[in-house]
Amino acid sequence: MRFTIEHLKKYFETKEVLRDVNFTFESGKIYGLLGRNGAGKTTLFNCLNRDLPIDGGRFYLEEDGQEKVLEPENIGYVLSTPTVPEFLTGREFLKFFLEINEKSIPDPQPLDAYFDFMSIAPEDRDKLLKDYSHGMKNKMQMLIHMIARPKLLLLDEPLTSLDVVVAEEMKQRLRALKEGRIIIFSTHIMDLALDLCDEIVLLNHGVLEPVDQSNLNEQEFKEKIIAALREEHYA
Amino acid sequence: MHKTLWISFALKNTYRVNTILYSLKQIPGLKHLLPDTMYQEPVLKILANILSVIWEILSAFLGKFLYLLLMVFGVGMLYNTADPGRLFLHILFFLTVIGAFANTYMFNPSKDKYYAMILMRMNAREYTLVNYGYAIGKVVIGFLPFSLLLGIRSGVPVWICLLIPFFIAGAKLMVAAYTLWDYERRGTPGNENQLGKLGWILLFLLLAAAYAPPAAGWMLPKGLVVGGMLITIAAGGISIWKILTFREYREMYRQLLNQQRNEQETASQVVREQNRKVISADAGITSNRKGFEYLNELFMKRHQKILWRPSKRIAAVCLCIVIGLLILIWFLPEVKKDVNDVLLVYLPYFSFLMYLMNRGTGFTQALFMNCDHSLLTYPCYKKPACILKLFRIRLREIIKVNLLPAGVIGLGLAVLLYASGGTENPVNYAVLVVSILCMSIFFSVHYLTMYYLLQPFNAETELKSGTYRIVSSGTYLVCYLLMKVRMSILLFGGMTIVFCVVYSAIACVLVYRLAPKTFRIRR
Incomplete structure (x- = not known):
């Protein structure tokens, strides 16, 4: 499976945020999306998630040589601030989610198995989500997206506000999840990107460009990325 | 001092000009016509500056005129009294007491003060004294023509009309000095936007005292009002000394403005918080549906x-x-x-x-x-x-x-x-x-x-x-x-x-x- 973006454009008034985005993402990989502040990472995600209308271009999935429209249910979009329905308990949210997706989840497990998998403590499972901590809400949100198994998973700065232990757990879960899908991970933290991602993509001056790591050690690679982001006219 | 006045003016003006430009952009239709770069358009800027100056002049005169016209003179016309001058002074007296503590300028934690004293780190004492002096000056000059105009029409002697602006300023100075003294004593600054229960009760009592007794034909004797005015003016004069010698403006405003700032930040969260609170925590609530x-x-x-x-x-x-x-x-x-x-x-x-x-x-x-x-x-x-x-x-x-x-x-x-x-x-x-x-x-x-x-x-x-x-x-x-x-x-x-x-x-x-x-x- 591949996910292709062709000539994607997005303006805000006269400002070209996304000038001409062209890229093909391959399944089974985690892509690290790096860009400077205001480069348009969140705008790109919002466009792909159809939360913002685009001003040109298109994007689609390609499976077995066939082009397919990217339906809303094919995309999972994990926001940096976790959002969970606060009036439900963790268990109720999970139960509701599994019930409305009966058809697309072929092998549902007992609810507690999911909580165990995410290391959410038994005493927290029947608490209202409004009383969950930031990290726990994040786990809950991630759990739902993992069960939903969307073909394209967009993550906007998802690990930055988590403590080191939870962040490490999340990284492992993401690595386990990447088989058969495309994960695009936007972040400001280069070490995180290098640690977790298989490919690094830069969003710079409104275009996407891959950074080739071949023959470079980590330090050289980092310097190359920074140089690329710093340059006014990177060719 | 000159420089402080000039800087604080420029600051307030910039803030006001940008507010005007921003509001223009909020009008549907204009939204797409005005470019994002409008904050640097000289023509728009000049236009907004003119509006800002007009606003400054209006705020000095029009507000005071409307206040006297509607709250004192106009309401006075509704009463059936043989002595409208006495009525004018009666209402004015009580309303002035309300204004003295509910409209102080000094204890209004406004945004321009926050920008100047906290963000731009201007000298708090100098900034306050200069701007407070300006505000009190505006009170005297702004009220003078209208207290004469409307006072004389109500039959108040000219010399009392001349006293009115100084009386209003004196009352404000007195309350300011008291509040500063109170801060030295208790360490909590006064905030005119948070009157507290007592303040509100006092406000309503004074409001009632201003408007209710005249309906029954009872009004403060002229002599008493004039005496009160003279005492207030004298006390206001003495209060200036306290205001000039007060040393803790910086600490006081730090507290006052930060307290306000925290509230502003949470204002957008209030609705969300309210909605979170209505969620019942009753553990017995369940459902058997799917x-x-x-x-x-x-x-x-x-x-x-x-x-x-x-x-x-x-x-x-x-x-x-x-x-x-x-x-x-x-x-x-x-x-x-x-x-x-x-x-x-x-x-x-x-x-x-x-x-x-x-x-x-x-x-x-x-x-x-x-x-x-x-x-x-x-x-x-x-x-x-x-x-x-x-x-x-x-x-x-x-x-x-x-x-x-x-x-x-x-x-x-x-x-x-x-x-x-x-x-x-x-x-x-x-x-x-x-x-x-x-x-x-x-x-x-x-x-x-x-x-x-x-x-x-x-x-x-x-x-x-x-x-x-x-x-x-x-x-x-x-x-x-x-x-x-x-x-x-x-x-x-x-x-x-x-x-x-x-x-x-x-x-x-x-x-x-x-x-x-x-x-x-x-x-």
């Missing part, structure tokens, strides 16, 4: 506090009113005719009542804040089939919640109509009940449709849609105007029923067509 019905049942049960509980209360109150009226008719048969006449032509009035009773706004707000705000970020929830299924369930629920009080009112009115002498045409009973029920259903459909078609909130749970605001106020206006309409039950009821049925049908079709596209979080 899927969306499960979600809905839990939502309804955990939001009893804003949905079913008020609805039941309103129904109970309406029932009591109906029973009360029935008893009244029983014991005082002579009111029968009046009640009957009212019932036969006042049906339009009830559309406003039904508008007020409807739980639709609270329901949709809670739906967004506590439920859709988060669930709409999950892809499976955005499938058209899911959106529509949940819309059906929610429509059913909100109609049920609103129908209870509507049913009580509809049946109550029919029973009252019968008990008060009935009507020649029995169709009236049916139309009365059905039209009230229709109104209730209409509002339920209306709010939920607006929510699904306009989805007015953004991810930060702020209301962002101008269209939503316009439609809401339009609804209010129409219902309000309907109160003025007098029409027979048959005519108005019949029209209501037809309108509500047609509207609901169209609304549902629109939701089915458009909601999968429109029902999403605003970016």
